[in-house]
Amino acid sequence: MNLNIPKKIERILQKINSAGYEAYIVGGCVRDCFLQRQPQDWDITTSAEPEQIKKIFNRTYDTGLQHGTVTVLWEGEHYEITTYRIEGKYDDCRHPNNVTFTKSLKEDLQRRDFTINAIAYHPQQGIKDYFLGQKHIEQKIIKGVGNATERFQEDALRMLRALRFSAQIGFDIEQSTYEALQQQKELIKKISVERIHDELEKMLLSKYLEKINLLWQSKLLNEISPILSQKMEQYGEEVIKQMKKSPFDRMIRWTIFLQYMEAKQGEAFLKYLKFDNDTIKTVVPLLKHLKDDIVLGEYELRKKANEITVEQLKRLLLIQQIQQKQNIKQLQQCFDKILQRGDCITLKELAVTGEDLIKLGIAKGKQIGNMLHFLLDVVHKNPEKNSKEILLQCAKEKQK
Numbered sequence: 183m184n185l186n187i188p189k190k191i192e193r194i195l196q197k198i199n200s201a202g203y204e205a206y207i208v209g210g211c212v213r214d215c216f217l218q219r220q221p222q223d224w225d226i227t228t229s230a231e232p233e234q235i236k237k238i239f240n241r242t243y244d245t246g247l248q249h250g251t252v253t254v255l256w257e258g259e260h261y262e263i264t265t266y267r268i269e270g271k272y273d274d275c276r277h278p279n280n281v282t283f284t285k286s287l288k289e290d291l292q293r294r295d296f297t298i299n300a301i302a303y304h305p306q307q308g309i310k311d312y313f314l315g316q317k318h319i320e321q322k323i324i325k326g327v328g329n330a331t332e333r334f335q336e337d338a339l340r341m342l343r344a345l346r347f348s349a350q351i352g353f354d355i356e357q358s359t360y361e362a363l364q365q366q367k368e369l370i371k372k373i374s375v376e377r378i379h380d381e382l383e384k385m386l387l388s389k390y391l392e393k394i395n396l397l398w399q400s401k402l403l404n405e406i407s408p409i410l411s412q413k414m415e416q417y418g419e420e421v422i423k424q425m426k427k428s429p430f431d432r433m434i435r436w437t438i439f440l441q442y443m444e445a446k447q448g449e450a451f452l453k454y455l456k457f458d459n460d461t462i463k464t465v466v467p468l469l470k471h472l473k474d475d476i477v478l479g480e481y482e483l484r485k486k487a488n489e490i491t492v493e494q495l496k497r498l499l500l501i502q503q504i505q506q507k508q509n510i511k512q513l514q515q516c517f518d519k520i521l522q523r524g525d526c527i528t529l530k531e532l533a534v535t536g537e538d539l540i541k542l543g544i545a546k547g548k549q550i551g552n553m554l555h556f557l558l559d560v561v562h563k564n565p566e567k568n569s570k571e572i573l574l575q576c577a578k579e580k581q582k
Contacts, residue, residue, distance in 0.1 A: 185215040185303050190257045191224050192305055198263075201238045203230035204287065205263075206302035206310065213298045216319050217351060226263045227302060229285050235263050249281055266290035269336070288312050295333055295340045296347070296359075297325050323356045324348055330362035338369035342381040345396050349388035355396065367402045378406060379455040386435040391425050407451055413442040427504045433461065434497060437468040438504070445469040464494070471498055478509050480525075483517050484562040487527045525565040532558055534573045542577055553577055 191207060198205035205228040211221035228235065232252045236242045241255035250265035268289050270280040284290060287302060291312055294300040301315040309316070313327050324344050326333040334340050341363045344355055355363070370378070385394050395418055397403045404411035414421065424438045440448040449466045457465075467490060476486055476499075487495045499517060503510045526532055534557060536550045544550055560576055561568045567576070 183309060184305065185212070185309075187211075187215065187303070187305065188224070190259070191226075191261075194226060194254070194256055194261060194263075195304060198226075198228050198230055198235070198238060201230065201234070203228055203234065204266075204304075204307075205230070206287065206304045206307070208291070208302045209294065209299050212301045212303050212309075213315075213319065215303070216301075216316065219351075224261055226261060227266060227287070227290055228263055229266055229287075230263075231265050231283055235265075250283060267293070269293050292327060294327050295337070295343060297327055298347075298353075300327050318356070322353045324353050324359065325356035326359045326362065330359040331366060334362055334366040334369065338366065339373050339377050339381065341366065341370060341402055342373075342378065342385075345394070345400070345402070346381050346385045346388070348393040348396065349385045349390050352390035352393065360396075360400070363402065364400050367400065367405050370402060370405045375455045379457065382455070383432060383436075386425065386439055387430055387432060391422050395419070395422065407454075409447055410440070410443060410451060417442045424501075424504050428501075433464045433468070434501060436461070436465050437472070437497070437501060440465065440469060441472055443469070464497075467494060468497060468501065472501065474498070476502075476513055478512055478516065480516060480520055480565075481563050483513070483520055484525060484527050484565075485559075487517070487520075488558070488562070492521070492527060523565070526558070526561045526568040529554055529558055531568070532561065532573070533568045533570045534577070538570065538574065539577060542574060544577070544581070553580065556580060 187207060195205045195207070205226055207224055208227040209225045211224050214221040230238070232244075232247050232250055235252045235254070239254045239256065243253040243255075243260075245251055245253040245262070246264075250267045252263050254261050254263055266284045266287055266289065268282045268284050270282070287310055291300045291302060291310070297313040297315040297318045299315070300311075300313050302310040304310075314325075318325050324347050326340075344359065344363060347353065348355055385397070388394070395414075398411050398414040398418055401411070403414060421438060421441070425435055428434050428438060436452075440451065443451065445466055448469045449462060452462050452465060471490060471494075474486075476482065483495070490498070495517065499510065499514050503514065520527075532554065534554075536546075536554065539550050539553055540546060544553055557573050557576060560573070567573065
């Protein structure tokens with residue numbers, strides 16, 4: 183069977199072969215070729231050692247020499263080329279204590295996580311599949327290479343990766359692999375929260391969201407967040423149903439995923455997983471306002487948009503639409519009209535500034551702030567009054 187791979191990748195393999203070494207594409211890119219998915223990366227494995235690869239190619243970077251990896255600049259793009267290797271013990275459940283180079287492709291493939299990721303390919307040499315990876319792709323199952331318990335003990339992140347692959351490509355997790363995951367679930371505590379964060383996010387942005395219920399059914403989520411796990415065991419099916427209706431938008435997906443937690447609990451969870459401030463400042467307010475009953479009226483919508491920002495109100499209305507809240511279509515139509523007209527919503531859009539009010543004789547400080555908010559409310563009620571002349575007149579009258 184011939185896989186359709188880019189010509190520039192073939193040329194890299196040929197260049198390594200011409201120097202007297204073996205080379206194959208390997209792992210996720212081979213799996214994706216079988217699934218007719220566009221690979222995100224093209225990983226290359228070779229019998230050549232890093233120093234030999236550096237002699238073969240003109241432009242290289244030492245990105246992981248201790249693991250046998252050299253990054254090559256080839257025809258305008260970067261590619262990782264890694265020497266066949268055997269890994270030593272994993273004391274931290276994530277990284278091998280040592281790496282030994284080998285000349286055996288089979289030994290290299292044997293250390294990989296799942297059989298579907300342990301296939302190598304060369305246009306002339308064909309497919310090298312020692313662990314039934316092709317068969318498992320046909321059967322649509324995710325199975326550990328060799329002993330799944332050992333694979334998870336070596337690298338506990340593989341447990342989350344199994345669940346993530348299931349959600350991304352729609353495969354089931356093979357029974358013995360799933361049982362090993364359940365038995366080793368406590369090891370996830372040894373994994374950095376940043377890596378857990380990355381895997382969970384990829385899961386939430388996957389195509390086969392019905393598969394993510396394994397996250398709490400396996401009790402793996404309970405090791406990460408007992409509170410969230412408890413909520414998902416109770417409300418998970420509804421959450422999945424809502425996420426399936428939502429766009430591939432990380433802020434919206436996280437809000438829907440965390441909706442049954444209190445806002446403070448959601449904030450604590452995001453901080454624990456070391457999310458960036460922008461995500462926290464977007465998702466937590468949405469969690470706070472998710473149950474708001476927004477009054478159907480232009481004045482109320484303008485006020486709400488000023489309170490939580492226009493973008494946040496758009497997200498809030500979208501999530502409430504997904505949740506099938508009453509009056510939501512009318513609210514969205516009303517808000518769309520407000521935005522299309524370009525109504526004043528925030529102080530930035532107000533036709534007068536603090537400087538204008540100072541010239542009017544209003545004292546600096548709190549009085550200016552109070553007057554600006556009063557005028558904004560005037561404009562929220564009557565958008566047509568957002569002119570400098572009218573607002574200054576309103577300010578004069580207010581002062582009397």
